[in-house]
Amino acid sequence: MKYVTEYRDAELVQSTLREIGRVVTRPWVIMEICGGQTHSIVRHGLDQLLPPEIELVHGPGCPVCVTPLELIDKALNIAARPNVIFASYGDMLRVPGSGRDLFAVRADGGDVRVVYSPLDAVKIAQANPDKEVVFFAIGFETTAPANAMSVLQARSLGLTNYSVLVSHVCVPPAMHAILSSPHNRVQGFLAAGHVNAVMGYWQYPAIAARYHVPIVVTGFEPLDVATGILAVVRQLEEGRAAAENAYGRAVTYEGNRPAQQVIEQVFEVRDRQWRGVGPIPASGWGLRPAFAAFDAETRFDVGEIHTQESPVCIAGQILQGLKKPHDCPAFGTECTPESPLGATMVSSEGACAAYYRYGRHLENYELGVMN
Amino acid sequence: MSNEAISDLEAPACPMPLRHDEKIVLGHGSGGRMSHDLIGRLFQRPFDNPALRAANDAGVVAVPPGRLAVSTDSHVVTPLFFPGGDIGRLAICGTVNDLAMMGATPLYLTAGFILEEGLDVAVLARVVESMQVAAAEAGVQIIAGDTKVVQRGKADGLYINTAGVGVISHDREIGGALAQPGDVIILSGPMGDHGIAVLAARGELGFAADVISDVAPLNHLVAELIAADDSPASDGIRVLRDPTRGGVATTLNEIARQSNVALILDERVLPVRPPVAAACEMLGFDPLYIANEGKLLAIVAEEEAQKVLATMRATRYGEEATIIGRVQAAPEGRVLLRTSIGSTRVVDMLAGEILPRIC
Numbered sequence: 001m002k003y004v005t006e007y008r009d010a011e012l013v014q015s016t017l018r019e020i021g022r023v024v025t026r027p028w029v030i031m032e033i034c035g036g037q038t039h040s041i042v043r044h045g046l047d048q049l050l051p052p053e054i055e056l057v058h059g060p061g062c063p064v065c066v067t068p069l070e071l072i073d074k075a076l077n078i079a080a081r082p083n084v085i086f087a088s089y090g091d092m093l094r095v096p097g098s099g100r101d102l103f104a105v106r107a108d109g110g111d112v113r114v115v116y117s118p119l120d121a122v123k124i125a126q127a128n129p130d131k132e133v134v135f136f137a138i139g140f141e142t143t144a145p146a147n148a149m150s151v152l153q154a155r156s157l158g159l160t161n162y163s164v165l166v167s168h169v170c171v172p173p174a175m176h177a178i179l180s181s182p183h184n185r186v187q188g189f190l191a192a193g194h195v196n197a198v199m200g201y202w203q204y205p206a207i208a209a210r211y212h213v214p215i216v217v218t219g220f221e222p223l224d225v226a227t228g229i230l231a232v233v234r235q236l237e238e239g240r241a242a243a244e245n246a247y248g249r250a251v252t253y254e255g256n257r258p259a260q261q262v263i264e265q266v267f268e269v270r271d272r273q274w275r276g277v278g279p280i281p282a283s284g285w286g287l288r289p290a291f292a293a294f295d296a297e298t299r300f301d302v303g304e305i306h307t308q309e310s311p312v313c314i315a316g317q318i319l320q321g322l323k324k325p326h327d328c329p330a331f332g333t334e335c336t337p338e339s340p341l342g343a344t345m346v347s348s349e350g351a352c353a354a355y356y357r358y359g360r361h362l363e364n365y366e367l368g369v370m371n
Numbered sequence: 372m373s374n375e376a377i378s379d380l381e382a383p384a385c386p387m388p389l390r391h392d393e394k395i396v397l398g399h400g401s402g403g404r405m406s407h408d409l410i411g412r413l414f415q416r417p418f419d420n421p422a423l424r425a426a427n428d429a430g431v432v433a434v435p436p437g438r439l440a441v442s443t444d445s446h447v448v449t450p451l452f453f454p455g456g457d458i459g460r461l462a463i464c465g466t467v468n469d470l471a472m473m474g475a476t477p478l479y480l481t482a483g484f485i486l487e488e489g490l491d492v493a494v495l496a497r498v499v500e501s502m503q504v505a506a507a508e509a510g511v512q513i514i515a516g517d518t519k520v521v522q523r524g525k526a527d528g529l530y531i532n533t534a535g536v537g538v539i540s541h542d543r544e545i546g547g548a549l550a551q552p553g554d555v556i557i558l559s560g561p562m563g564d565h566g567i568a569v570l571a572a573r574g575e576l577g578f579a580a581d582v583i584s585d586v587a588p589l590n591h592l593v594a595e596l597i598a599a600d601d602s603p604a605s606d607g608i609r610v611l612r613d614p615t616r617g618g619v620a621t622t623l624n625e626i627a628r629q630s631n632v633a634l635i636l637d638e639r640v641l642p643v644r645p646p647v648a649a650a651c652e653m654l655g656f657d658p659l660y661i662a663n664e665g666k667l668l669a670i671v672a673e674e675e676a677q678k679v680l681a682t683m684r685a686t687r688y689g690e691e692a693t694i695i696g697r698v699q700a701a702p703e704g705r706v707l708l709r710t711s712i713g714s715t716r717v718v719d720m721l722a723g724e725i726l727p728r729i730c
Binding site: 004008014042043045049116356357 | 575652654655707710711712719
């Protein structure tokens with residue numbers, strides 16, 4: 001498969017890993033921001049092949065993981081209403097709210113549908129004029145253009161039965177939050193290539209300079225990740241801290257301008273809660289007042305919501321790179337993908353889910369038998 | 372009678388009784404005349420055989436000597452027709468393959484139909500025709516059947532249950548608990564064709580995928596394998612399984628647990644057609660977990676592996692057979708994957724249903 005196979009080439013990956021081994025002289029902590037990268041790393045076992053000096057910690061870039069519990073509870077409330085068709089990305093259905101998840105709402109008779117794109121939700125709204133169609137518009141900068149586009153499309157179609165429940169968050173404020181934390185361990189970043197495909201990386205030189213951390217725009221295939229790590233390690237070893245692009249086939253400095261304009265047209269910057277992390281100022285987007293008619297939060301009065309997180313779950317610390325999934329006492333025992341305590345155990349981008357799915361709950365000797 | 376002929380008549384005439392030729396109505400499941408008409412018209416002729424023709428409460432057949440294998444499978448699929456097959460072919464092949472995986476020669480099937488009021492009779496006729504074609508290919512007869520009709524909205528068009536019996540006329544044991552360290556794992560062809568073909572036919576991919584379901588009866592392939600196995604203890608073939616729902620990964624996990632062994636796969640040789648691989652990449656699926664309906668996994672003694680492979684490749688549904696891994700003693704109950712870049716990871720069972728990722 002073009003643009004995939006060549007980036008999984010075993011020889012190229014291994015020679016890049018050998019190069020990392022040659023360059024590195026002391027321990028470094030590097031965070032991959034995106035949960036997609038976390039899964040790629042664990043799925044391909046890249047972390048097993050890195051020199052021991054390099055520690056990868058997993059970042060907050062898992063959209064369903066950081067969607068605030070309160071909003072999930074709102075979603076559950078709205079989705080359970082008889083006149084509502086609730087459309088969502090599939091990942092979101094298994095994320096636990098305070099009591100249950102969207103699957104449970106569906107089992108109780110709620111009309112909850114998985115869509116691959118918010119534009120499909122607009123089509124559902126067109127086809128069901130007597131129903132309220134609500135799309136759960138979550139995600140980072142990656143999903144924002146399509147989510148914004150769905151609102152524009154609904155408006156131009158004159159739809160009055162379409163709304164979005166928005167929980168958009170942005171990567172740069174999260175990087176600021178991590179780097180300015182007194183507990184921060186991160187010395188270099190692999191930036192989330194898909195986010196940068198939309199946003200470019202013009203925001204990064206200032207962050208790199210302010211905190212003196214290398215930031216390397218990185219892709220998702222094993223060779224991409226290895227190349228990103230090599231670039232970060234080179235900078236660290238040379239004492240440099242620059243914004244650099246190691247994902248040139250998808251990312252430019254400016255990013256996708258038309259996509260950014262669509263975001264700008266529909267959304268405005270807001271303070272946002274991050275599940276497990278807390279409030280981060282100016283860290284996300286909400287609908288501009290001109291689009292208030294499409295805002296599910298104002299359209300549906302859900303009353304007061306009392307959220308309750310699992311007291312055991314350490315997802316917040318994992319999302320900040322402070323802990324690893326197997327540091328959690330509930331990991332793989334009380335908390336599994338079948339009965340998750342936190343969102344990081346659910347999503348295809350959650351770190352706990354990756355560790356569990358690819359067997360990191362096993363003892364090393366179990367995995368090591370064939371090496 | 373043509374409409375012109377009716378208009379020539381002087382009204383009022385005795386009204387023509389309404390005919391329900393076009394759509395299934397509740398009366399088709401009443402057990403009365405309409406049921407009989409439907410069965411006679413739609414089922415009897417294509418499935419014709421002496422046991423069915425006798426029209427008794429049960430089909431009566433003679434069974435050759437040997438052990439009996441019995442299996443049943445219910446089939447629900449949307450859409451009813453998809454590239455490479457339909458619910459009828461699926462219903463025949465599903466049960467035929469389950470019998471074949473035990474080393475049985477499938478002989479007789481029963482078919483139970485749940486029809487939704489409003490279903491086009493022509494659709495049902497096409498499905499029945501397809502069942503007949505698949506049954507003929509597999510060499511099995513449908514000797515009993517049942518039809519029920521449920522109100523519109525209570526079923527998704529058409530559900531089919533098939534049950535089947537086959538005879539095991541040899542003494543060899545084949546089963547999920549018989550894999551041994553040193554054995555070789557063979558997959559009869561590329562993974563994931565059926566699952567992706569059905570997703571694409573639903574229009575849920577958001578893009579066209581040129582994938583055809585692999586739904587096929589595998590009993591002839593299995594018969595060839597058994598005939599070719601001349602290992603001294605007749606135990607060259609340890610395990611045969613068809614990796615349907617949950618895909619190759621789930622089936623192998625079941626085998627690893629039943630046999631208390633580790634199954635070690637080599638990522639570099641896992642067969643996946645390019646359009647299936649591309650669709651999986653787009654959606655964040657792993658082909659190891661996607662359903663197949665015309666593939667089998669064979670775990671065989673190492674010394675038999677090349678012969679089994681050659682035998683499979685000489686058959687219609689095994690041309691692309693390939694060795695995908697090996698059995699070792701530990702870690703017990705685990706499926707591990709040697710990745711293409713040289714690391715090792717666990718291949719676990721699927722948790723819940725497969726969901727497409729966000730981005």
